[in-house]
Amino acid sequence: xxxxxxxxxxxxxxxxxxxxxxxxxxxxxxxxxxxxxxxxxxxxxxxxxxxxxxxxxxxxxxxxxxxxxxxxxxxxxxxxxxxxxxxxxxxxxxxxxxxxxxxxxxxxxxxxxxxxxxxxxxxxxxxxxxxxxxxxxxxxxxxxxxxxxxxxxxxxxxxxxxxxxxxxxxxxxxxxxxxxxxxxxxxxxxxxxxxxxxxxxxxxxxxxxxxxxxxxxxxxxxxxxxxxxxxxxxxxxxxxxxxxxxxxxxxxxxxxxxxxxxxxxxxxxxxxxxxxxxxxxxxxxxxxxxxxxxxxxxxxxxxxxxxxxxxxxxxxxxxxxxx
Amino acid sequence: xxxxxxxxxxxxxxxxxxxxxxxxxxxxxxxxxxxxxxxxxxxxxxxxxxxxxxxxxxxxxxxxxxxxxxxxxxxxxxxxxxxxxxxxxxxxxxxxxxxxxxxxxxxxxxxxxxxxxxxxxxxxxxxxxxxxxxxxxxxxxxxxxxxxxxxxxxxxxxxxxxxxxxxxxxxxxxxxxxxxxxxxxxxxxxxxxxxxxxxxxxxxxxxxxxxxxxxxxxxxxxxxxxxxxxxxxxxxxxxxxxxxxxxxxxxxxxxxxxxxxxxxxxxxxxxxxxxxxxxxxxxxxxxxxxxxxxxxxxxxxxxxxxxxxxxxxxxxxxxxxxxxxxxxxxxxxxxxxxxxxxxxxxxxxxxxxxxxxxxxxxxxxxxxxxxxxxxxxxxxxxxxxxxxxxxxxxxxxxxxxxxxxxxxxxxxxxxxxxxxxxxxxxxxxxxxxxxxxxxxxxxxxxxxxxxxxxxxxxxxxxxxxxxxxxxxxxxxxxxxxxxxxxxxxxxxxxxxxxxxxxxxxxxxxxxxxx
Numbered sequence: 127x128x129x130x131x132x133x134x135x136x137x138x139x140x141x142x143x144x145x146x147x148x149x150x151x152x153x154x155x156x157x158x159x160x161x162x163x164x165x166x167x168x169x170x171x172x173x174x175x176x177x178x179x180x181x182x183x184x185x186x187x188x189x190x191x192x193x194x195x196x197x198x199x200x201x202x203x204x205x206x207x208x209x210x211x212x213x214x215x216x217x218x219x220x221x222x223x224x225x226x227x228x229x230x231x232x233x234x235x236x237x238x239x240x241x242x243x244x245x246x247x248x249x250x251x252x253x254x255x256x257x258x259x260x261x262x263x264x265x266x267x268x269x270x271x272x273x274x275x276x277x278x279x280x281x282x283x284x285x286x287x288x289x290x291x292x293x294x295x296x297x298x299x300x301x302x303x304x305x306x307x308x309x310x311x312x313x314x315x316x317x318x319x320x321x322x323x324x325x326x327x328x329x330x331x332x333x334x335x336x337x338x339x340x341x342x343x344x345x346x347x348x349x350x351x352x353x354x355x356x357x358x359x360x361x362x363x364x365x366x367x368x369x370x371x372x373x374x375x376x377x378x379x380x381x382x383x384x385x386x387x388x389x390x391x392x393x394x395x396x397x398x399x400x401x402x403x404x405x406x407x408x409x410x411x412x413x414x415x416x417x418x419x420x421x422x423x424x425x426x427x428x429x430x431x432x433x434x435x436x437x438x439x440x441x442x443x444x445x446x447x448x449x
Numbered sequence: 450x451x452x453x454x455x456x457x458x459x460x461x462x463x464x465x466x467x468x469x470x471x472x473x474x475x476x477x478x479x480x481x482x483x484x485x486x487x488x489x490x491x492x493x494x495x496x497x498x499x500x501x502x503x504x505x506x507x508x509x510x511x512x513x514x515x516x517x518x519x520x521x522x523x524x525x526x527x528x529x530x531x532x533x534x535x536x537x538x539x540x541x542x543x544x545x546x547x548x549x550x551x552x553x554x555x556x557x558x559x560x561x562x563x564x565x566x567x568x569x570x571x572x573x574x575x576x577x578x579x580x581x582x583x584x585x586x587x588x589x590x591x592x593x594x595x596x597x598x599x600x601x602x603x604x605x606x607x608x609x610x611x612x613x614x615x616x617x618x619x620x621x622x623x624x625x626x627x628x629x630x631x632x633x634x635x636x637x638x639x640x641x642x643x644x645x646x647x648x649x650x651x652x653x654x655x656x657x658x659x660x661x662x663x664x665x666x667x668x669x670x671x672x673x674x675x676x677x678x679x680x681x682x683x684x685x686x687x688x689x690x691x692x693x694x695x696x697x698x699x700x701x702x703x704x705x706x707x708x709x710x711x712x713x714x715x716x717x718x719x720x721x722x723x724x725x726x727x728x729x730x731x732x733x734x735x736x737x738x739x740x741x742x743x744x745x746x747x748x749x750x751x752x753x754x755x756x757x758x759x760x761x762x763x764x765x766x767x768x769x770x771x772x773x774x775x776x777x778x779x780x781x782x783x784x785x786x787x788x789x790x791x792x793x794x795x796x797x798x799x800x801x802x803x804x805x806x807x808x809x810x811x812x813x814x815x816x817x818x819x820x821x822x823x824x825x826x827x828x829x830x831x832x833x834x835x836x837x838x839x840x841x842x843x844x845x846x847x848x849x850x851x852x853x854x855x856x857x858x859x860x861x862x863x864x865x866x867x868x869x870x871x872x873x874x875x876x877x878x879x880x881x882x883x884x885x886x887x888x889x890x891x892x893x894x895x896x897x898x899x900x901x902x903x904x905x906x907x908x909x910x911x912x913x914x915x916x917x918x919x920x921x922x923x924x925x926x927x928x929x930x931x932x933x934x935x936x937x938x939x940x941x942x943x944x945x946x947x948x949x950x951x952x953x954x955x956x957x958x959x960x961x962x963x
Binding site: 146148152154155163172366410 | 483484485486487488489490491492493599603754755756757758759760762763794802811812908928929
């Protein structure tokens with residue numbers, strides 16, 4: 127596959143390599159991580175880490191300030207006090223670690239001011255989708271306004287979508303330029319996650335190329351999906367993106383973060399992803415600054431499994447709020 | 450998150466190149482290196498309790514377990530702990546004779562006369578029982594041979610069952626297998642099994658032999674006879690008529706007695722080329738049919754237009770699967786010169802994540818070397834290889850204090866005439882060399898006395914086909930490696946032996962076609 131030449135700000139050109147990916151091989155490698163058997167302390171470590179990496183997300187047309195406030199509450203302290211008391215009662219000999227807050231809340235720009243207030247001083251980051259999420263089918267100036275507003279309202283992280291239409295018709299320059307333009311607005315004020323919407327790019331060759339392009343254009347994180355397209359995050363897609371991150375790191379010395387989003391609902395899946403990150407990129411990426419899960423129902427399952435790890439039994443499910 | 454000034458203080462980078470590049474880049478997205486979780490996987494051992502191992506095992510002759518004529522037993526060692534696992538009977542000429550006679554009686558009296566459809570039913574039954582007892586077999590295979598439970602569980606045992614299923618289907622369709630020809634069974638087959646895939650190789654040989662209507666005397670490898678004896682239990686459970694399959698354990702002389710027995714009609718051997726040649730000499734003056742599946746030094750060719758990350762996986766799987774104890778292991782890596790440096794960098798990184806250790810641990814990727822002699826042989830060859838020169842890389846792995854373990858390694862830039870480049874090591878040792886053009890790749894791949902398998906890695910279909918046509922090897926994989934399927938024939942050229950196992954072709958050695 128030919129490499130693609132892209133014009134960068136300042137007028138010079140860079141070449142973005144278009145490395146081929148073998149779908150079958152990538153799938154096999156990805157499934158090999160699901161065969162790792164993570165037990166005992168190592169499992170507990172992973173479950174706690176997964177909580178701190180979660181971007182608790184609500185991106186519905188039906189979102190209201192009430193819903194967002196509830197979610198913020200859950201993000202800051204995911205469990206009621208009697209959750210830990212019950213663990214202590216059932217497992218009196220164990221050293222029990224407190225349940226941490228999640229990494230961030232992820233909402234639409236309109237909800238940012240509400241979330242901002244709720245999260246004040248909590249240490250939980252505030253991510254906002256922007257650039258005409260989820261389709262990205264809007265003119266660039268409106269997309270940039272969308273981003274600027276979200277930042278003005280107090281978003282500390284911007285989850286932008288790429289223009290998949292432009293990508294699929296081969297107008298890579300447009301995709302690149304848009305990311306650069308968004309990055310210019312974010313620069314020091316907000317952290318930029320670039321959503322590739324891999325469910326629409328379809329091939330792993332496309333995923334790989336789009337990943338490299340997004341990183342070259344200034345992404346701090348690359349992210350699989352909006353959650354509005356099926357399939358959302360999958361292990362093979364995430365693997366290919368992690369490998370692109372590794373290659374980019376080898377070439378530039380820059381470490382880019384990764385965020386699979388959508389479709390990760392169980393603690394077991396989350397552990398598989400962490401195993402994959404561990405074996406493809408290593409410990410440096412096992413940190414909320416470098417890896418995130420875009421998820422909502424995942425959190426409750428993590429909490430259930432932590433309870434199980436300590437006590438050997440499951441708590442009744444209703445204990446966890448559904449926010 | 451907002452970038453704090455402190456975060457921009459990037460960790461000092463060793464490489465000059467990265468330093469330069471970093472300063473030229475306009476964006477300031479370089480983050481402070483955060484220290485993430487040191488993710489150490491706790492042990493996750495499979496339970497040994499699922500398998501009951503007896504203190505000693507007798508021969509299995511005419512449907513019964515019988516003590517050896519000599520009264521002698523040999524120890525079977527668990528290579529991961531160096532502890533004695535059990536003892537197996539040592540067979541001599543008399544034991545072999547007894548087994549061959551039992552097979553002859555079963556052949557003349559029952560098996561050759563049985564309606565083919567009924568024969569097939571027994572094979573289906575064996576396959577099903579193997580599946581039902583798969584966990585037990587997997588643990589036994591791992592305890593006995595040191596291979597990771599992941600592999601015995603996901604490869605050896607399911608594939609063994611699949612072979613019985615596949616050939617069960619052929620039992621009553623033999624006349625359609627070779628249209629226009631009439632086929633009949635051969636008689637009594639002597640089958641000698643290697644130690645690398647004990648149950649699987651037994652299944653590869655037993656299933657087609659039985660489907661074709663033959664009776665068998667099976668001699669498992671002395672290091673790994675356990676699952677053969679468990680298989681004997683399965684055969685009893687399946688109520689296979691007495692004498693259709695007989696198992697005589699023992700060392701070299703036992704195998705030699707089987708090869709020499711006058712009433713054996715066919716010998717099937719899988720093992721080393723040296724022993725294969727010896728067997729070929731011994732049956733040369735007889736009417737016995739012979740198939741040999743011997744060694745290899747198979748090439749894995751990676752072109753620059755390959756999907757590199759997947760090719761790295763394929764190379765790792767090709768040579769480090771089953772500790773490299775694979776006759777078709779991709780033990781010679783041929784890299785296109787333009788990508789060699791980057792490829793080896795990626796390979797090294799990947800090798801660091803290979804987990805060597807307790808074979809029963811579900812997270813182990815590379816288990817114990819099958820037995821002490823093999824471990825010593827690998828060590829000696831690697832030491833000699835280091836003396837011969839070349840770039841030697843070995844992944845730093847924490848090895849258990851006991852047991853025969855060997856970390857995965859490779860040699861690069863060694864001479865093409867070095868022993869590492871030419872000898873079959875049968876361990877986790879890869880020989881790397883480079884080529885410039887497809888023609889050179891083919892020439893180099895064929896530059897070996899063997900011809901068992903090869904792998905080709907390219908995203909260009911025409912190049913794959915052209916290369917495959919030029920390769921002298923029985924099995925060629927494109928963009929994958931070590932894939933096995935009962936429907937696909939397997940076997941080699943030249944010093945890798947003759948005859949095919951698996952698929953329709955796998956029936957031929959067990960039939961007279963008229």
